Amino acid sequence: MSKEQNLKTAALEKISHLDYFNIAISVDCVIFGYDNKELKVLLIKSDLEEFSGLYSLLGDLVRPDEDLESASYRVLRDRTGMEDVYLEQVHTFGGLGRHPSGRVITTAYYSLIDIKHHKLKLNHNDLHWHSVNDIKELAFDHKTILDTCLCRLREQVMDHPVVFNLLPEKFSLRELQDLYQSILDTDLDRRNFRKKIAIKGWLVDLNEMENNVPHRPGKLYALKKQHHRKGPKTLVLE
Amino acid sequence: MSKEQNLKTAALEKISHLDYFNIAISVDCVIFGYDNKELKVLLIKSDLEEFSGLYSLLGDLVRPDEDLESASYRVLRDRTGMEDVYLEQVHTFGGLGRHPSGRVITTAYYSLIDIKHHKLKLNHNDLHWHSVNDIKELAFDHKTILDTCLCRLREQVMDHPVVFNLLPEKFSLRELQDLYQSILDTDLDRRNFRKKIAIKGWLVDLNEMENNVPHRPGKLYALKKQHHRKGPKTLVLE
DNA sequence: AGTAAATATGTACTTACGACACATTAATTT
DNA sequence: AAATTAATGTGTCGTAAGTACATATTTACT
Incomplete structure (x- = not known):
């Protein structure tokens, strides 16, 4: 290998190393509820300009000192005030263009809660229950995430006693x-x-x-x- | 909020922001094969001192310009020389202590290949097929990852025509x-x-x-x- | 030619699934 | 108080799939 190539490789490695740590990881929670004979999901108004007017799932970046489940529970606790909630990892979405502000890989969870037992901590916020059937579009790739989680829920429902959490x-x-x-x-x-x-x-x-x-x-x-x-x-x- | 608190918060936020991007993400591939009436998995000798003598799954960090599937295919291509391989995401593992050199979150995939059709690109390397039943311990949390993927494979096998890839x-x-x-x-x-x-x-x-x-x-x-x-x-x- | 080892196939029993109808109970209306 | 309404609660039959199990057939080998 020539000297130039060596230098080039070294430079690339340096850049690459930095870039490797330029990927953020988040969790997104598909929080299902049930009311008035309809399956609901908890959504919040997107705060990004790119998605103004659209709703998005509840999520947050994963902190360096917490594992994925802890991050999900933090999101759940902060948003619903509930602790012992059913939670299941579904899929990780890592597409390149999925977040407008940069590279963010997200792990999706779904959870099931009894709407009646939770006091929406944030009525001042734009946090609301939406009928799953009425949702046509969401911010980011959140519609795909929702569909994937709904699909998983449907697979589980007949074989596992999970929906009683609703x-x-x-x-x-x-x-x-x-x-x-x-x-x-x-x-x-x-x-x-x-x-x-x-x-x-x-x-x-x-x-x-x-x-x-x-x-x-x-x-x-x-x-x-x-x-x-x-x-x-x-x-x-x- | 007092001035000191403000400063403290700002400092924390700075640190946190940096730390958020101090998490690396990788993919690990559980590459199944079949030979001599035994289910095999492709493993490599761990290059980490902490795990000397142990084998590990094949994986790599995800590059900033590739999505998760691309990263998995790159690992597969580099190790087996094969392109059109069945690949399925199984689970993402994000435990705090799972990697000795730092915070690495990994998304696990399993894939199925016909052992006979692949020319081990790396006989010089410590890359070998191992009988799944004989594996007692692996580096990192790779034994858990392997078990999880095997479990998924077993769930699929009767309902979906996937194993023909083996x-x-x-x-x-x-x-x-x-x-x-x-x-x-x-x-x-x-x-x-x-x-x-x-x-x-x-x-x-x-x-x-x-x-x-x-x-x-x-x-x-x-x-x-x-x-x-x-x-x-x-x-x-x- | 005989033997060994694997292929190929069918039946009876049980269990799950889907379509379907009628008597009963309590609240509401008249 | 009686009639009405609307939901609860239950059983059967036909069909499809799952399980246990035995015998005849074909080929290779000696």
């Missing part, structure tokens, strides 16, 4: 079915749905009844303790 | 069953396995026979063109 502790089978229908965006046969849920063995019959419903009240159920899934998803290996 | 173009049903058994680490009933595969409709009967086998030769099959899955996994939304 409901109050006690619920009727009708409420549960309505929730499933919102998530899957389909109608389900009531008898087959009940059979399917019964087989899972996830629920306990509380021997209580709904009240304050304008019709015959249904039985109330709760998720069995052993199936509670709060906190970050634990990797189940093998 | 086989030559033409194969017998016995070879395919052996492969499934290696991946799932179980015995499968031959008749039920064939029925299950037949129902998928993934294969074409080539009307050819094995040869050079020391027993009655079986029919040869190939994956239908329409089910070929090369390149990076395409996100199928909704």
Whole structure:
């Protein structure tokens, strides 16, 4: 290798080394909620000029002294005031042009919370629940991120007892079915749905009844303790 | 806010800003192969003193001008000489202590290649195929990464035609069953396995026979063109 | 020619899934 | 108080897929 090439290589390496650390990493949380028979997601008005008028997911840069889950929980805590929330990593998005101010790679998480239990810390802020079905466009690549997380949620819903995090502790089978229908965006046969849920063995019959419903009240159920899934998803290996 | 606090905050922000860009991001590839009825993974001797004697996955820092898939393909190309390889993102690992030289967040991919078709570019290097079952310990958190990717592969195997990337173009049903058994680490009933595969409709009967086998030769099959899955996994939304 | 080893195939049993109808209960209305 | 309304609660049948299991056939090898 010639002397010039050596110099050139050294210079390149120097630049490269600096650039390697010129990539920022963030987390974005797709925070799902459920209300009025609709699946909702928590969004905030984008503060970037490029995306003025558009909403975006809740996210933040990852700090040097926290891991990815900690960063996600910080975002969740700051925005919703909630702590023990179901959280699951979905995908990392690293496209070159995804952030107008520079190179930012983001890891997307989805989480499930009971809307009723959270006091929006920030009514002064432009933070609101939006019906997932109504969302056509978001800032950055956040629409893709949302779609990816929704897709993951739909994959999970029948095999894992996660969506109970969207409901109050006690619920009727009708409420549960309505929730499933919102998530899957389909109608389900009531008898087959009940059979399917019964087989899972996830629920306990509380021997209580709904009240304050304008019709015959249904039985109330709760998720069995052993199936509670709060906190970050634990990797189940093998 | 007092003046001192202001100064303090400004200083903190300065430090924080620098630190934000003091996180490096890498990709690690779990490159699976299949040979001698065993599932293999491509590993290299770790070059870090802390992990001397241990093997590690193949990875590299992500360059500022490439996205995550490009970085993974670069690693694959450099190490195996192969281009059109199945690749799927699995998980991002961002623990604080995972890299001894500093903060490195890594996105893990797995890929599937036909061992026979790749000319190990680097026999001089300490690059070798290892039986997945024999691996007890790896450098960094790479054992966890490997386990996570193996877990994902097992989830995919029955529902998606991906493992054919591990086989030559033409194969017998016995070879395919052996492969499934290696991946799932179980015995499968031959008749039920064939029925299950037949129902998928993934294969074409080539009307050819094995040869050079020391027993009655079986029919040869190939994956239908329409089910070929090369390149990076395409996100199928909704 | 005989033996060994693998291929190729079918049936009976059980379990899950999907379509579908009717009696019951409580709140509301008349 | 009786009738109406709207939702709850439950069972069957046909179909599709999953599992367990045995025998005849073909080729290579000795």
